[in-house]
Amino acid sequence: MLALIPALNCSQLWSLCPSQCKPPRIIRTRTPVVRLEAPHHCSTMSEEAFVTLATSDSYAKGAMVLGQSLRNHNTTRKLVALVGAHVTECCIEAMKSIFDEVSLVNVMDSEDTANLALMKRPDLGVTLTKLHCWTLTQYSKCVFMDADTMVLSNIDELFERGELSAAPDPGWPDCFNSGVFVFRPSNETHEKLLAFCSENGSFDGGDQGILNSFFNTWATADISKHLPFIYNLSSIAIYSYLPAFKHYGHNAKVVHFLGQVKPWNYSYDQQKGEVKGHSVAQQPGHLHPDYLLLWWQLYAKAVAPLLQTAYGDAPFISGFVEHKEHEDGAHQASPVSPPEPIKISSEERKKRWEAGRSTTWGTTHLPTLNANSTHS
Numbered sequence: 001m002l003a004l005i006p007a008l009n010c011s012q013l014w015s016l017c018p019s020q021c022k023p024p025r026i027i028r029t030r031t032p033v034v035r036l037e038a039p040h041h042c043s044t045m046s047e048e049a050f051v052t053l054a055t056s057d058s059y060a061k062g063a064m065v066l067g068q069s070l071r072n073h074n075t076t077r078k079l080v081a082l083v084g085a086h087v088t089e090c091c092i093e094a095m096k097s098i099f100d101e102v103s104l105v106n107v108m109d110s111e112d113t114a115n116l117a118l119m120k121r122p123d124l125g126v127t128l129t130k131l132h133c134w135t136l137t138q139y140s141k142c143v144f145m146d147a148d149t150m151v152l153s154n155i156d157e158l159f160e161r162g163e164l165s166a167a168p169d170p171g172w173p174d175c176f177n178s179g180v181f182v183f184r185p186s187n188e189t190h191e192k193l194l195a196f197c198s199e200n201g202s203f204d205g206g207d208q209g210i211l212n213s214f215f216n217t218w219a220t221a222d223i224s225k226h227l228p229f230i231y232n233l234s235s236i237a238i239y240s241y242l243p244a245f246k247h248y249g250h251n252a253k254v255v256h257f258l259g260q261v262k263p264w265n266y267s268y269d270q271q272k273g274e275v276k277g278h279s280v281a282q283q284p285g286h287l288h289p290d291y292l293l294l295w296w297q298l299y300a301k302a303v304a305p306l307l308q309t310a311y312g313d314a315p316f317i318s319g320f321v322e323h324k325e326h327e328d329g330a331h332q333a334s335p336v337s338p339p340e341p342i343k344i345s346s347e348e349r350k351k352r353w354e355a356g357r358s359t360t361w362g363t364t365h366l367p368t369l370n371a372n373s374t375h376s
């Protein structure tokens, strides 16, 4: 059903453009099963969408957790996932239950090994594929979100911002981080971006380098285009400025698991409600245990069951720890029923935060989000 499309590098892609550069094929989906009722409708709202990207089944898991987190917080906007041809059909099937549109796109790869090596992320050449989000011209405005982000509250107010709005990158704050950004779909901008990319390349080998060079007045021109950091709180920032995280962290609206290690690289014990293999080291790049747990709880509750249905009897990597010795000594997968997710209001979260309930790790006290909750 899905044609395989080879990965193209920038110049190969540009050689096909603009005349043969087709917009992504749109796979329209039926009404999502887990969709929440929108509180109200107005015509402009239906023309706006949150967009994410997954070129592999692993990133697709992240995309689904993100989509579900947006639904749980009652977004009134559409949800769109761009997928590469390597995402398996079963995975796409599961995605269709969460997203309004799952759209197949050509994977673009910068193959810029030198710059990607500087970031120690050889895998990020394919992030150029993100640029295809500008072709979603059926929407008047969109918010792109990396598949390794998760929302903690409703963020529909982002649609009040103009192109290109984004939060500062924690590594170089005069650059914006391209994990969360507001943009206006336009075939013209898409073509300009691809041309820019083929002429200049990307200084980091990925989309963030291109986008910062292209929207190069972001740092100075218009403060309304600077999203507060709480709309893109990257894990890397938590440990590089812990006092700020302690002070402002409870306001976070979007968590970004930026860096080499992603939540889906761990495994999860459903019975104990524990993430496995997460060390207690506090260093940049380390994921905050509470956000990591929240990610897995969402995955276990809302995403894994969809994948299970889509895969049927075919095996798939659930990420769950398998244990259980039966009387006959046979191993069996852990029970399907996941732990209940923690449901606390942001008020309550703030209260708990301020009450100073903290976890001791080494010598530092770290604020936790899920203070008194149980999840067994």
Ligand code: UDP
Pocket (backbone or CB within 6 Å): 052, 053, 054, 055, 056, 059, 123, 124, 126, 127, 145, 146, 147, 148, 149, 179, 257, 258, 259, 260
């Ligand atoms: N991405 C993808 N497949 C990959 C790598 C990246 O689909 O192999 C997409 C995905 O949406 C991801 C985004 O590109 O969230 C940016 O990559 P990543 O989040 O890994 O970069 P980081 O934020 O860690 O720098």
Ligand code: GLC
Pocket (backbone or CB within 6 Å): 124, 127, 146, 177, 178, 179, 180, 204, 205, 206, 207, 208, 209, 258
């Ligand atoms: C960044 C961003 C990510 C982007 C990557 C490559 O670290 O978080 O969204 O895809 O760099 O440019």
Ligand code: MN
Pocket (backbone or CB within 6 Å): 146, 147, 148, 149, 179, 256, 257, 258, 259
């Ligand atoms: Mn990311």
